[in-house]
Amino acid sequence: MLHNAAQTYQTNQVTTAAPSELTLMLYNGAIKFVKQAKQSVSEKNYAKSHEACIKVQQILYELLNSLNKDYPISKDFERMYDYMLRRTVEANMRKDIAILDEVEDLFVQFRDTWKEAIALAKHQG
Template sequence: MLQNAAQTYQSNQVTTANPADLTLMLYNGALKFIKQAKVALEEKDVIKSHEASLKVQNILYELISTLKSDYEISKEFAKLYEYMLQRTIEANMHKDVNILLEVEDLFIQFRDTWKEAMLLAKKQG
């Protein structure tokens, strides 16, 4: 019952969020799944690590697909997301925690910068 309530709340959060909030949710979700993948590797659970890595890859596919190509910066974001995707695939194939740490660091930078941009937009709006 509690699980259903949590799922309903999370679903409502996603369906009512604006694009900026959704992007932040994707960044946070990717960080959560990278952490799960790292823990699973430490516990030698390659299946759980694989599943978590696939979730990170899916988030990166979503981030890439939602970029607006009419903005020059979107091209730079696309390059970085594609790099992160390639590294996540490599980490999954080789079961390499160090590569996951690299991707995690990039996601943290994206998330923190995004949060700052959201705060600035609120102040200006």
């Protein structure tokens, strides 16, 4: 019962969120799953690590697919997301925590910058 309520709440959050908030949710989700992958590798639970890495990859595909190509900066985002995707695949294959640390750091930088951009946009609007 409680699980269903939490799932309903989460679904409502996603369906009512602004696009900028959805991007923030994707960054936060990716960070959560990278942490899970790292923890699972350290515990030698490679199946769980694999599942977490696949979720990170799915988030990166979503970020890539949602890029607005009308803006020149989207090319830079595309290159970075592609790089992070390739590194996540490599980390998954090698079960390499150092690579996952790198991917996590990049997601944290994206997330923190995105939060600042949202705050600036709200302040200006």
